[in-house]
Amino acid sequence: MTLYRKELGRVLKSLMFLLSAAGIVLFAYTQGVFPPHSTITKPEPNAASYGTKASGDPALIMPEAAESLFVQYSVNQYTTYPKGFLKYIKLNQADRAKMDEIIAELSADALSDSTRETDDTLATNNGSLQIDGGSLRPNGDGSFQIITPEGETPIDFTFNPDMTWERFSVLMERADDLLGGGSDYSDTWMSHRFGQVPITYEEALADYELTISHDKLTGAHARLFSDYMGIILGLLPVFPAVFLCLGDRKNIAPMVHTRRISSVRFVLARFLALVTAVMIPVLIMCAVLTGVHGLDYGFGNIDIFAYFKYALFWMLPTAMVSTAVGLFFTTLTNTPAAVAVQLVWWFVDTLGGSGAYSFYGIRPLQLIPRHNGLGKTQAYLDYLPELIQNRIRFALIALVLVAFTTFVFSAKRRGLLHVSVFKRRKI
Amino acid sequence: MSLYLSAVKYNLRFNLLPHIVAAAGLLMLTPVLFGITALDAMTVSYPLELSLPFLGVILLTPIYSSEQEPGTLDAVRVRKTPYLLICGIRIIMAAVLMFMFICGFVLLMSAMESEVSAAHVLAAFANAVFLGGLGILASAISGNVVIGYMVPVLYFVLDLMGSLGSFTMFSMMRHGTMDNKWILLIIGICCIAASIWSRYISMKRE
Numbered sequence: 001m002t003l004y005r006k007e008l009g010r011v012l013k014s015l016m017f018l019l020s021a022a023g024i025v026l027f028a029y030t031q032g033v034f035p036p037h038s039t040i041t042k043p044e045p046n047a048a049s050y051g052t053k054a055s056g057d058p059a060l061i062m063p064e065a066a067e068s069l070f071v072q073y074s075v076n077q078y079t080t081y082p083k084g085f086l087k088y089i090k091l092n093q094a095d096r097a098k099m100d101e102i103i104a105e106l107s108a109d110a111l112s113d114s115t116r117e118t119d120d121t122l123a124t125n126n127g128s129l130q131i132d133g134g135s136l137r138p139n140g141d142g143s144f145q146i147i148t149p150e151g152e153t154p155i156d157f158t159f160n161p162d163m164t165w166e167r168f169s170v171l172m173e174r175a176d177d178l179l180g181g182g183s184d185y186s187d188t189w190m191s192h193r194f195g196q197v198p199i200t201y202e203e204a205l206a207d208y209e210l211t212i213s214h215d216k217l218t219g220a221h222a223r224l225f226s227d228y229m230g231i232i233l234g235l236l237p238v239f240p241a242v243f244l245c246l247g248d249r250k251n252i253a254p255m256v257h258t259r260r261i262s263s264v265r266f267v268l269a270r271f272l273a274l275v276t277a278v279m280i281p282v283l284i285m286c287a288v289l290t291g292v293h294g295l296d297y298g299f300g301n302i303d304i305f306a307y308f309k310y311a312l313f314w315m316l317p318t319a320m321v322s323t324a325v326g327l328f329f330t331t332l333t334n335t336p337a338a339v340a341v342q343l344v345w346w347f348v349d350t351l352g353g354s355g356a357y358s359f360y361g362i363r364p365l366q367l368i369p370r371h372n373g374l375g376k377t378q379a380y381l382d383y384l385p386e387l388i389q390n391r392i393r394f395a396l397i398a399l400v401l402v403a404f405t406t407f408v409f410s411a412k413r414r415g416l417l418h419v420s421v422f423k424r425r426k427i
Numbered sequence: 428m429s430l431y432l433s434a435v436k437y438n439l440r441f442n443l444l445p446h447i448v449a450a451a452g453l454l455m456l457t458p459v460l461f462g463i464t465a466l467d468a469m470t471v472s473y474p475l476e477l478s479l480p481f482l483g484v485i486l487l488t489p490i491y492s493s494e495q496e497p498g499t500l501d502a503v504r505v506r507k508t509p510y511l512l513i514c515g516i517r518i519i520m521a522a523v524l525m526f527m528f529i530c531g532f533v534l535l536m537s538a539m540e541s542e543v544s545a546a547h548v549l550a551a552f553a554n555a556v557f558l559g560g561l562g563i564l565a566s567a568i569s570g571n572v573v574i575g576y577m578v579p580v581l582y583f584v585l586d587l588m589g590s591l592g593s594f595t596m597f598s599m600m601r602h603g604t605m606d607n608k609w610i611l612l613i614i615g616i617c618c619i620a621a622s623i624w625s626r627y628i629s630m631k632r633e
Binding site: 015016019020023026027030031077087088089090228231232235236239242243246335336339340343344347348 | 461464571572573574578580581588589
């Protein structure tokens with residue numbers, strides 16, 4: 001406990017902590033969650049829109065997905081997110097021939113001769129066909145038409161009405177494989193990307209009532225707060241961890257190594273001190289926001305512990321992991337390599353999943369869970385079991401990294417681990 | 428002249444090498460994450476604005492880190508060769524390397540049939556100088572390279588998740604324009620100059 005207090009004191013007195021805390025608060029401010037920019041209001045009847053939701057209805061998904069694939073096929077440029085980032089794919093002739101077969105099966109009529117001729121032309125023109133914005137025209141009946149230059153026959157696509165969902169899924173899986181995975185036609189994304197339907201007034205009202213009864217208003221606000229704070233807590237805690245460990249190298253490493261304290265206690269105390277320091281500004285903001293909502297909605301109508309529950313359940317595992325990454329890689333390498341590791345992970349996780357936050361779902365290894373909306377309580381309850389698993393998983397990953405750090409630290413203390421490539425060289 | 432060449436050689440051998448490796452790693456990772464094949468004029472901005480600015484952070488931020496170890500600056504101060512001259516040589520080397528890396532990457536994009544031009548090289552260079560300038564200034568003022576890394580990363584995150592108006596690094600991605608890049612370039616150069624001045628002050632004070 002004494003060691004924990006000392007380490008915490010070292011962190012709290014550092015310029016690094018002040019900058020980190022300022023960064024966390026500034027980020028919350030710029031994202032409009034501190035102070036909160038939106039309030040929960042009862043939906044009014046006959047509003048223009050209550051938003052949209054995924055229908056999961058094959059009758060809606062199939063034609064939309066097929067048309068989208070056809071449009072991308074026509075220009076031989078496909079949008080994918082294989083590692084979460086936007087990537088454009090052009091198919092070579094062999095793969096394009098395979099895609100021909102898929103399109104032909106999706107189409108009501110086999111591809112017309114004109115399409116085949118165009119395809120041959122594409123093959124001789126390095127597989128590319130430029131179509132400007134005005135050259136694609138919806139026919140109004142669910143089909144699309146490519147407007148070709150004057151004198152040429154337009155290419156039509158109408159979805160095959162006899163297509164079954166099972167066969168369609170197989171074809172889309174094949175298309176996704178051809179594109180290297182991560183396309184809109186993958187099993188993960190298809191039902192979210194296509195077949196969206198408007199939310200009705202009754203559904204919006206039911207969600208509002210659930211927000212009142214289950215979330216007691218602050219729960220919904222805390223979820224949105226957690227959504228944004230996860231982004232910064234998935235990255236920033238790595239810096240104080242690197243800062244503290246590199247500080248040892250400069251000043252007190254020989255003294256630390258010869259102390260009688262066990263490596264486990266030392267690393268654990270340091271880890272807990274760093275996590276505490278990072279969570280302090282978050283918990284202060286939680287307290288302030290609870291007060292703000294209490295004044296807005298009335299203290300009797302809100303859950304005064306909601307923000308704190310979300311801070312510990314939702315945000316803490318993320319902060320634990322980024323702190324543990326900082327400790328582990330800095331202890332191992334004596335360099336700031338942990339910053340690069342965490343930055344790459346953060347990048348892939350945050351920008352990854354091609355907009356997972358829109359669909360209110362959680363991937364098994366999603367470091368930063370997203371719920372970018374106020375309310376949507378039923379959606380939250382639907383994915384809550386996955387979220388609980390995810391959070392437990394990341395808390396365990398953090399503890400495993402702390403265990404590895406202890407092992408490395410212990411080995412270094414005893415002079416058993418010497419990685420010459422990381423030895424600092426000077427003039 | 429031999430003094431300068433010697434400084435260049437030793438800087439390359441003892442200071443810059445790990446950072447060159449890190450920069451090369453970033454350049455190799457970028458096509459894997461984003462893809463650089465057949466991108467149109469708008470989508471080329473994704474790798475150029477999201478990834479390449481970190482070349483500045485990698486190469487410029489740690490310029491003063493060697494002398495931030497306790498006692499090292501005292502040893503450097505009593506040497507005949509002016510310390511700030513050595514720092515200047517390091518900065519020029521980092522900037523030249525950064526420019527070469529960006530040119531090489533843009534040429535590769537061009538070879539992969541992406542719609543890039545010389546203007547994209549300058550835009551990416553301005554972003555890298557800006558982010559690296561923030562890093563080197565934070566590092567010089569705080570005397571700690573980790574803080575030097577944190578400040579530009581924090582700026583990047585704030586800009587990416589929100590928008591910082593005329594000071595945004597993502598003008599090509601968001602608006603398809605490079606109009607504000609010269610502002611970023613000037614700010615970046617001013618930050619580098621301020622960092623040298625800051626080191627000069629700390630040399631005098633200590």
